[in-house]
Amino acid sequence: MKCTVMVLWTNLSLLLSPMSSSSQTLMAGIQITSFIFISSVLIHTCSADDNIYSAEMPETVTALTGSCVQIPCTFTISHFEDKRNKAKSINGIWIKNKSQFGHEDSFIAFNSSKNIIRGFSDIQMIGNLSERNCTTVFYNIMMNHSDLYFFRLEMEPNVFRATFNPNTDDSRKNVRISVKDSPQPPELKPTDLKAVMENTTVSLSCSAEAPCPKQPPTISWSNIPESAHITTQLQEKPDKTQSVFSHMTFKASYMDHRKNISCTVTYPRKTSNDSTVETTVMLQVLFSPKETHITVDPSASVSVNTSTLTCKSKARPSREMNYTWYKRGQETPIAQGKKISLIVTHNNTGSYFCIAQNKHGNQSSAEIQLTVEESGFSQRVIYGCTGGLLAFFLLSAVFFYCMRTKTSSQVHVIGRDQATDKNSDMLAVYANSSIAISKKSEKKETDDLHYGEIDFSKLQTGDMTREHSNNDPQTEYAEIQVAGRNKKNQKC
Structure with missing residues (x-):
């Protein structure tokens, strides 16, 4: 700056040298006045250049009640290295509501030099001020914390003191903390999956705000295809705030058609309110006919009657389906359409099949046999x-x-002996047996024993069949118990 002033002074002196003394006196006054003005402007410019400062932080950060919020912050000061070498301490201050440090309406929420934390359960400056990083984390955010916040830097002793106030320069910013009770639903892209061709690779991304990277939300997927591959990471956005980003890739299958794929985000926080939100997108797959088959009404083996055959298949688009019917042994089609009716006789029994087709391909059904009983x-x-x-x-x-x-x-x-006598009646003999004899005409009650004598002398030996030995005596006795009311001996 001094060199510039001296050059200007020299040039003015050369311009005044040929003039008269009176003119030189007049111009000398003008020269002195001009020198004072120009010098003051240059000195002010030099002083202004020496005190340029600015801060960069997001205009707004959204916080969730019961959680924490991180404010990314960096600053720039002219000749910062020289000031840092002169300073014995560098302190950061966060002021709420008003930018004026000593204003009665201003509220000092945090002062690192005096360990002041007011209105919050905890505030930590995680950035290194010596490296121009003023990033700060506010914990346990509540609804009454929503407001404007200004950052102030103090380099002591009396090296640099300034509040980064947006009222003096557009490049200097403050930050607004906006507190909400419910988290924002995650962003799922692409939002429209109506034309996904089968066997192609599909990519889905789900992102959620992470106002507090120290306590990031978790992302989970539901109803996803079996072939899905998922990666999740924390990413920084252009305004230095962060978000959780989850990326999923899979190969589309016709079985995934009309699936509702959901991305669910859960926020950890100290509150009973719901901290889980989700976003859903429906997957619609374009595919050629699948699972083509025939149904027969009333049955596959029918009597002589009319039978209805229906060709069924899965495909998309389904409105553009064509159905062609064939009989085994015939090269040309026998009918068109989804349903056909046949009068089953001996002449048209055999194997039938259909082919379903759309613009993406075709598929043939299994054969079905029609017979007549x-x-x-x-x-x-x-x-x-x-x-x-x-x-x-x-x-x-x-x-x-x-x-x-x-x-x-x-x-x-029952053992019995029978003997046949040509001259006499047949006599029945029961030996070695206890027989209870009762006659219906003579009913008696007795407990006495009665004996009878039987004479076998008149029987011929050759005409008898005996179960006992021939050495038995000719006269044998049998013990007979006769039940009756009157006691009486009876001889047999």
Whole structure:
């Protein structure tokens, strides 16, 4: 600056040298006045250049109640390195509502030199002021924290003191903290997935504001395809604020058609309010016919009657579908359309199939067999089955009856001797047996024993069949208990 003034003075002196003394006196006064004016302007310019300062921070940051908010902040000061070397301490101050440091309406929320934190549970300046970084985190934000905030820098002792006030220079900024109870839904791109071709790679991105990078939100995906690949990271935006960004890629399949893919964001905070928001987009896939098949009404094997065949298939677009019918053994189509009706006879039985087609491709169905059943043959089969069942039940009944009879005869065994006398009546003999004899005409009650004598002398030995030994005496006694009301001996 001094060199510029001296050059200007020299040039003015050369201009005044040829003049008269009176003229020189007049011009000398003008020269002195001009010198004083020009010098003051240059000195002011020099002083202004020596004190240029500005700060960069977002105009607005959105905070969530119960969470924290980070204000990215950097500043620039002319000849900062020289000032930093002269200063013994560098302190940062955040002023709420008013930029004037000593104004009665201003509120000092934070002062690093005096460890002042007012109105907040905690404030931390995470930026290094020696590196022109004034980034600060405000914790446990509440609704009453919404306001304008100004940053002030003090380099002591009395090296530099200034509040970065937007009222004096457009390049200097303040920041507005806007507090909300509910988080903003995430941004999902692309917002329209109506024309995704099958087997192509689809990319979806979901981003959510991260007002507090120290406590970032989490992003999750739901109802995503099996082939999906996801990456998530924290990204910085142009205004130095940050957001969580999640990127997903997958290969589109026809099974993903009309899926509602959702991106869900959860914010950690100290409040009972809902901190989860989501955004959903519907995936619509274009694909050729799939799962083509035939249905038959009433059945695939029918009697002589009209049968309706329907060709069904999945495809998109479905309104442009064409259906062509074929019979095995015939090269030309037999019909067009989704449904056909056939009078099934011996002449048109066989295998049928259909081909579904749209502008993206075609697919053939599996073959279906149509046959005709003979009604007389069916009746004979029914009658034969019925007769066989009846015969089976009858034989089973006879078998069980014989088994029951055989079992009863083994339980009740009766031994008897029979003898045939040509000259006399047949006599029945029961030996070594206790027999209870009662006659309906003579009913008696007795507990006595009665004995009877039987004479076998008149019986011929050759005409008798005995179960006992021939050495038995000719006269044998049998003990007979006769039940009756009157006690009486009876001789047999």
